[in-house]
Amino acid sequence: MDTQGIENMLSVLRSTAAQATGKTAESPAAAGGTDFAAVLKNSIDKVSAAQEQANQMAEKLAAGDTSQNLHEVMVALQSASISFQEMVQVRNKLATAYQDIMNMQI
Template structure:
């Protein structure tokens, strides 16, 4: 799983939190050619969605009796989709927590 997008999201959150408190963030200099936060988030969601759809298609083919689908490959694909979804939920939870922390900062 590509963690570069997650690291970029965390960097943006740290930078935003530092700006809100008026303190310079350590190591949060703007990166030339950095991707948009919303685009990174959308790409991550799209990858998770694609993984889930692929796993579901494999499972449907196996259930329909397609002999080209191996049970162990289908189970691995389903587990990969499940883990990637759980990871996305955890990232979402961290983003919500960070947003709430920023919103609770007294100016």
């Protein structure tokens, strides 16, 4: 798992919390961190690329391409499936966190 992305997300959340409490804080991009949206988009792009590669391998195997190994195709398909499930869980956690923040009393 990419811990650098998680650390970057935490720095964005800390910065946002500091701004909400009235403390001045540098933006994550200015502080040397990466933008939360960029990290999220990069992760989604990686999942999409893994799915596309697995689908192409499966299509080649189904078409009779002898260079494709069944074992490798099945591993690629399973890996893409797990990556997608992980992405869905992250989305669910983000949606829950957003709802929790929106329901806070001010």
